[in-house]
Amino acid sequence: xxxxxxxxxxxxxxxxxxxxxxRARDLGAEFAEFRLERIRSESISLRDGVLxxxxxxxxxxxxxRVIHDGTWGFAAGVALTTDEAIRVAEQAVNLAQVxxxxxxxxxxxxxxxxxxxxxxxSAYDVDPQSVPRADKVALLTDYSHxxxxxxxxxxxxxxxxTVHECKxxxxxxxxxxxxxxxxxxxxxxxxAVDAETGRFDSMASCAPPAGxxxxxxxxxGWDWDEELAAIPGWLAEKMAAPSVEPGRYDLxxxxxxxxxxxxxxxxxxxxxxxxxxxEANYAGTSFATLDKLGTLQYGSPVMHVTGDRVAxxxxxxxxxxxxxxxxxxxxxxxxxxxxxxxxxxxxxxxxEDVLGTPRSNxxxxxxxxxxxxxxxxxxxxxxxxxxxxxxxxxxxxxxNGIYIVGDKSWSIDMQRYNFQFTGQRFxxxxxxxxxxxxxxxxxxxxxxxxxxxxxxxxxxQTYVLGGxxxxxxxxxxxxxxxxxxxxSALFRGVNILNTTQEAGR
Amino acid sequence: MTAIQLTPQDxxxxxxxxxxxxxxxxCVVLVAETSSANLRWANNxxxxxxxxxxxxxxxxxxxxxxxxTAAGVVSRSSVTDATLxxxxxxxxxxxxxxxxxxxxxxxxxxxxGADWAEEPDETSVTVYADFAPALGETLxxxxxxxxxxxxxxxxxxxxxxxxxxxxxxxxxxxxxxxVSETGxxxxxxxxxxxxxxxxDFTDIDPLGLDAELTRRLGWASRTVSVEAGRHPxxxxxxxxxxxxTYLYWTLDGRDAHEGRSVFSKPGGGTRVGEVLSTRPVGxxxxxxxxxxxxxxxxxxxxxxxxxxxxxxxxPLSGTxxxxxxxxxxLMTSRFTAxxxxxTAVTPAIDNxxxxxxxxxxxxxxxxxxxxxxxxxxxLWYIRTVDPQTxxxxxxxxxxxxxxxxGEVVGAVNNFRFNxxxxxxxxxxxxxxxxxxxxxxxxxxxFSRTATPPLLVPDFNMSTVSQAS
Numbered sequence: 001x002x003x004x005x006x007x008x009x010x011x012x013x014x015x016x017x018x019x020x021x022x023r024a025r026d027l028g029a030e031f032a033e034f035r036l037e038r039i040r041s042e043s044i045s046l047r048d049g050v051l052x053x054x055x056x057x058x059x060x061x062x063x064x065r066v067i068h069d070g071t072w073g074f075a076a077g078v079a080l081t082t083d084e085a086i087r088v089a090e091q092a093v094n095l096a097q098v099x100x101x102x103x104x105x106x107x108x109x110x111x112x113x114x115x116x117x118x119x120x121x122s123a124y125d126v127d128p129q130s131v132p133r134a135d136k137v138a139l140l141t142d143y144s145h146x147x148x149x150x151x152x153x154x155x156x157x158x159x160x161x162t163v164h165e166c167k168x169x170x171x172x173x174x175x176x177x178x179x180x181x182x183x184x185x186x187x188x189x190x191x192a193v194d195a196e197t198g199r200f201d202s203m204a205s206c207a208p209p210a211g212x213x214x215x216x217x218x219x220x221g222w223d224w225d226e227e228l229a230a231i232p233g234w235l236a237e238k239m240a241a242p243s244v245e246p247g248r249y250d251l252x253x254x255x256x257x258x259x260x261x262x263x264x265x266x267x268x269x270x271x272x273x274x275x276x277x278x279e280a281n282y283a284g285t286s287f288a289t290l291d292k293l294g295t296l297q298y299g300s301p302v303m304h305v306t307g308d309r310v311a312x313x314x315x316x317x318x319x320x321x322x323x324x325x326x327x328x329x330x331x332x333x334x335x336x337x338x339x340x341x342x343x344x345x346x347x348x349x350x351x352e353d354v355l356g357t358p359r360s361n362x363x364x365x366x367x368x369x370x371x372x373x374x375x376x377x378x379x380x381x382x383x384x385x386x387x388x389x390x391x392x393x394x395x396x397x398x399x400n401g402i403y404i405v406g407d408k409s410w411s412i413d414m415q416r417y418n419f420q421f422t423g424q425r426f427x428x429x430x431x432x433x434x435x436x437x438x439x440x441x442x443x444x445x446x447x448x449x450x451x452x453x454x455x456x457x458x459x460x461q462t463y464v465l466g467g468x469x470x471x472x473x474x475x476x477x478x479x480x481x482x483x484x485x486x487x488s489a490l491f492r493g494v495n496i497l498n499t500t501q502e503a504g505r
Numbered sequence: 506m507t508a509i510q511l512t513p514q515d516x517x518x519x520x521x522x523x524x525x526x527x528x529x530x531x532c533v534v535l536v537a538e539t540s541s542a543n544l545r546w547a548n549n550x551x552x553x554x555x556x557x558x559x560x561x562x563x564x565x566x567x568x569x570x571x572x573x574t575a576a577g578v579v580s581r582s583s584v585t586d587a588t589l590x591x592x593x594x595x596x597x598x599x600x601x602x603x604x605x606x607x608x609x610x611x612x613x614x615x616x617x618g619a620d621w622a623e624e625p626d627e628t629s630v631t632v633y634a635d636f637a638p639a640l641g642e643t644l645x646x647x648x649x650x651x652x653x654x655x656x657x658x659x660x661x662x663x664x665x666x667x668x669x670x671x672x673x674x675x676x677x678x679x680x681x682x683x684v685s686e687t688g689x690x691x692x693x694x695x696x697x698x699x700x701x702x703x704x705d706f707t708d709i710d711p712l713g714l715d716a717e718l719t720r721r722l723g724w725a726s727r728t729v730s731v732e733a734g735r736h737p738x739x740x741x742x743x744x745x746x747x748x749x750t751y752l753y754w755t756l757d758g759r760d761a762h763e764g765r766s767v768f769s770k771p772g773g774g775t776r777v778g779e780v781l782s783t784r785p786v787g788x789x790x791x792x793x794x795x796x797x798x799x800x801x802x803x804x805x806x807x808x809x810x811x812x813x814x815x816x817x818x819x820p821l822s823g824t825x826x827x828x829x830x831x832x833x834x835l836m837t838s839r840f841t842a843x844x845x846x847x848t849a850v851t852p853a854i855d856n857x858x859x860x861x862x863x864x865x866x867x868x869x870x871x872x873x874x875x876x877x878x879x880x881x882x883x884l885w886y887i888r889t890v891d892p893q894t895x896x897x898x899x900x901x902x903x904x905x906x907x908x909x910x911g912e913v914v915g916a917v918n919n920f921r922f923n924x925x926x927x928x929x930x931x932x933x934x935x936x937x938x939x940x941x942x943x944x945x946x947x948x949x950x951f952s953r954t955a956t957p958p959l960l961v962p963d964f965n966m967s968t969v970s971q972a973s
Binding site for chain 1: 508510541543544545546547548549550551552553554555556557558559560577578579580581582583595599602603604606607608630637638640641644648653655656657659685686687689693696698763764765769770771772773806807808809810814885886887888889890891892893894896898899900902903919921923925928949950965967968969970971972973
């Protein structure tokens, strides 16, 4: 069981917190919270088997957020001294005072039990910080050369990003915790170029980022040997594949693709801050407005989507969020009906009667000490069917369709209706069997129509955790990491575009 | 012993000394002092705010590696005299753990800025001294008039210090700000958007922005359904910036040289020298262009296809990427310029200007000349679908209007589009004067753009979006 990094524990976290919280309280803050965060990240990238870039970053700072006269105030700084902690607390209160005249809603927070000096560490085996740089480069070099040595592969890019996040949180109600999380995001892509025609295409690994340590790159949680051996053949087949005929097709969507559709059309759509308009000027709102809770037919009856902060190896798995709320699991869509939202303490308090619960489900998070906590996505996952079918069984139910594997391009409108996705590989399905790859495929649909067309979900044996390290939200922009688990699933009659024709060629 | 926060200049000098002590052959140190202040509002009330101060130190150490040179890059915030030694030692160790770098070149030397000794500049909430009260007035007015306002104002000042063991001592201050605001009708069924970039907020008028939002929401008092298809479409400067920023980011010289870019030439090489448009259109960057000033030297904390950590401090000058419709240059480091046989080293610059020779007039002038078509406000969630053609997909957002007989006659539904900005350069049929613009999607961090409005006779609206 990993332990919190000793060098973080050696920082004067309690002294800084006490100084900041005391100063905020003395200045009349009704509520105050303090964060000390250290985010160590490393990114390594190779181009055609040669190290192109490697950098090692550390973001260390402190933040104070207050409620003063019913108004938020937030400030952040980098010097780890009590003088700076006091200055930041004063600045947060000052900002609340300056902002008071243009705030028309008093801020109140949902209650949460007090957690007294607790500690939580995420699930991983090998701390990426403990692995020598040369060993990391050597592994990526090996992976690159396996692809470069194959016929038809002209270029390879290989990269890995690792993050080691330590946080100390304390608030004026008495909660304090120390938390450590580790995550890793590999990307390996092969490119083929037809020198004569100038045509090129790519095939990337489907390995998602994960809440794991360096063991993920050496085979725990992903079979690299199998995938790297297969990529050149997949790429060659894609280069020679026929262009898709646009039209309506039945789709079997692999979890390596479906996670992203879930992220965009369910994950963001069930964020209550969006539904209430708080993201209207940036990321947008949501069609799944609060008045539809309990009645909106989001999808077919086989659709069961949960939000959680507790799944092992989830990228948004935490012990406690940035408002001191403990991790939980809950339903968002049950039997195809919208039944829940992702909320923070303020939204939980204001909408307590409609939500039917007086408690936040722990969805407040900031991407660093330099940013304010915002309502952030939990692990939002489509649940498999107990004793459900395999991917092959789902494919066998399709007469004329497409099996989609891996993610690539993605886009959705600002209320989460209209989306368009591509993928890594598209296999034609003829009479229940795979019939070779297609190219130039994109699927385009409206959220509720798409999920309403879901006829079946696969069993637990098809379930895969997908995810992203870089979900963007809020102003100033913040980057979040989030996991989405899902099984394979069968959809009927989805609109398929030919991307070459869309380009007018 | 108490840790001491060093001045930026002391950080640079001490780090260079420490690197030499650690045995580094060379070293570049970048110190970025940042301050920012922001206001965010929604549903006619302030929602969040913040004042942040940041300090970031990047040490790039170089050591001999076989017959070449290797680099190690380490960045840290919250650096003190006590932690600087560890940072430099880590950078040197990282370099020793790496093989020779392909992009290794002699460090840039010789330049010492006259303002090197000056302290960092700062911003604070006082930048909103005039803006905030006026914003409060518009929020109250919107409540009385049964409209909804949502928006964000941000101001940031970065002072960057770059020093190297080759003698480089450069300092540059970069202010950047923007405001963007969305207005909705009482039932939230119609929306409109305005946005602008600024350097200091003295040129931002919240009352004027609110008046423009009110005008656009007025256009939506009549709504019309329009089917998907290829429509004559006026793209205002903001929407042109949404698309051209993607084109700008794709001007990577190495990708093109390797055959994996829209700017690659079949049979090998790049499309430099090829005519992309028969129209006299230009795409130019210049760090000194008035109102869009940016760093006048290269800044790279990591190496990539068109950038190199060895090029830090390389002077930047005006660069024509496209001139009179012809592709003139792609983005290169010294290494990639040599690799691809480019005639000049042309690193990326953090601004651009798109212009059409001889084009004059505004969006309103293009509207007055259009018999039947669409005027859209801005684009959103733009992503690459096919890098071969640079086909992009995305949505229209917060205001698409029907133009008939030279007048806006109502609001129409939103669309998903599939289009390539490279193709658009060859297909637009009319343009207006180039003005400072603010991309809806990318303006938060790439705000130094100037673009003209364009009329595209057959913009591909792929499907209808229900979003409003």
